[in-house]
Amino acid sequence: MSMAGRMPEPYGQGSGANLADILERVLDKGIVIAGDIRINLLDIELLTIKLRLIVASVDKAKEMGIDWWETDPALSSRARRDELARENAELRERLARLDPDHELEAREESEEES
Amino acid sequence: MTGLRYVYAVCHPFDAPLQAQLTGVAGDPPRLLSHHGLIAVVSHVPERDFAEEPLHRRLEDLDWLTETARAHQSVIDALTVVTTPLPLRMATVFRDDSGVRVMMEAREDDFRRTLERLAGRVEWGVKVYAEAEPQEAPAAAPKPASGRDYLRQRRSRMRTDEDMWQRAEEFATRLHASLSSYAEDSRLHAPQNPALSRHSGRNLLNAAYLVPRDSSEEFVELVDRTKDETKTDGSGMRVELTGPWAAYSFAGEQSAQESAGGQP
Numbered sequence: 001m002s003m004a005g006r007m008p009e010p011y012g013q014g015s016g017a018n019l020a021d022i023l024e025r026v027l028d029k030g031i032v033i034a035g036d037i038r039i040n041l042l043d044i045e046l047l048t049i050k051l052r053l054i055v056a057s058v059d060k061a062k063e064m065g066i067d068w069w070e071t072d073p074a075l076s077s078r079a080r081r082d083e084l085a086r087e088n089a090e091l092r093e094r095l096a097r098l099d100p101d102h103e104l105e106a107r108e109e110s111e112e113e114s
Numbered sequence: 115m116t117g118l119r120y121v122y123a124v125c126h127p128f129d130a131p132l133q134a135q136l137t138g139v140a141g142d143p144p145r146l147l148s149h150h151g152l153i154a155v156v157s158h159v160p161e162r163d164f165a166e167e168p169l170h171r172r173l174e175d176l177d178w179l180t181e182t183a184r185a186h187q188s189v190i191d192a193l194t195v196v197t198t199p200l201p202l203r204m205a206t207v208f209r210d211d212s213g214v215r216v217m218m219e220a221r222e223d224d225f226r227r228t229l230e231r232l233a234g235r236v237e238w239g240v241k242v243y244a245e246a247e248p249q250e251a252p253a254a255a256p257k258p259a260s261g262r263d264y265l266r267q268r269r270s271r272m273r274t275d276e277d278m279w280q281r282a283e284e285f286a287t288r289l290h291a292s293l294s295s296y297a298e299d300s301r302l303h304a305p306q307n308p309a310l311s312r313h314s315g316r317n318l319l320n321a322a323y324l325v326p327r328d329s330s331e332e333f334v335e336l337v338d339r340t341k342d343e344t345k346t347d348g349s350g351m352r353v354e355l356t357g358p359w360a361a362y363s364f365a366g367e368q369s370a371q372e373s374a375g376g377q378p
Binding site for chain 1: 118121124164165166169170173179180183184186187190200201202203204205206207208209213217221228239261262264265303304306313356359362363365366
């Protein structure tokens with residue numbers, strides 16, 4: 001069967017194309033022409049899209065249970081700190097078991113920390 | 115004077131009628147302004163929203179922005195059914211018809227060149243999401259009997275995560291390579307913000323492909339096949355296709371710069 005030239009049914013556009021799909025095209029792509037009304041869309045993009053929505057997105061994403069960046073050491077300094085603290089504690093624990101002489105020292109250190 | 119002129123797109127003259135009941139930005143049906151053998155598609159919009167100062171304020175209003183962006187897109191979409199439009203960036207506004215004509219004269223050569231390049235082509239959007247794997251609750255794992263056990267468990271958990279992301283990246287890279295070789299041109303967009311897209315999962319690939327209308331069917335089949343595979347292979351990957359769009363991502367002159375910031 002020959003269907004060359006026939007346009008396939010739209011996929012997800014209209015109803016399904018999400019707002020981000022539309023905004024990233026109409027605001028960020030397309031030909032830039034300075035009209036009589038001078039608007040710097042870059043300002044708008046920064047304010048509306050980049051700032052307001054990215055801030056909103058963190059809450060929204062958390063609401064949806066997406067919080068991988070919080071536990072990803074590459075993305076979250078808190079996760080990085082937790083990771084280090086845990087590793088330190090583990091190393092001390094192992095050291096203490098291997099070499100009882102160090103046990104006292106290790107315990108003192110961890111007390112200082114807490 | 116009856117308001118300002120909002121320009122959606124420039125295109126070659128076309129015969130087929132635009133979809134009836136098409137309401138554009140500000141509820142004004144798009145009109146065709148012919149000049150020098152080209153058509154500008156315009157709406158008459160009120161000064162109270164589209165003059166410089168109010169427009170700036172309006173664009174900061176997310177509801178207004180959404181409504182206007184959708185109206186803009188629906189006109190571009192209707193044009194795409196009957197011709198190949200060059201979409202202008204949203205909120206390109208002139209004082210009157212003569213301002214639009216002056217602009218068309220000034221850009222005439224560019225417009226013709228770009229129209230030539232894009233004639234008969236559409237844009238397809240393909241996104242890949244990796245479903246975030248449910249974080250293994252610490253309680254679910256057997257309690258480590260020793261520090262060494264604990265370390266071993268943790269290392270294997272981290273390795274599983276790393277493997278998953280690496281597999282996901284490889285999948286996205288492979289798919290992009292195969293779709294790119296099929297398409298005439300491609301652009302990588304920045305991964306999408308989940309608040310806007312309302313999709314779960316991590317957006318690993320957000321790409322646009324320029325495909326001739328005639329081979330769009332095959333392109334769609336290619337994506338669909340991959341989509342079906344990911345549904346059953348348990349990889350946690352999800353592929354999403356949107357389009358056909360007007361060639362938004364390919365209408366600008368710049369190309370290398372646009373790709374910056376994209377993944378992978």
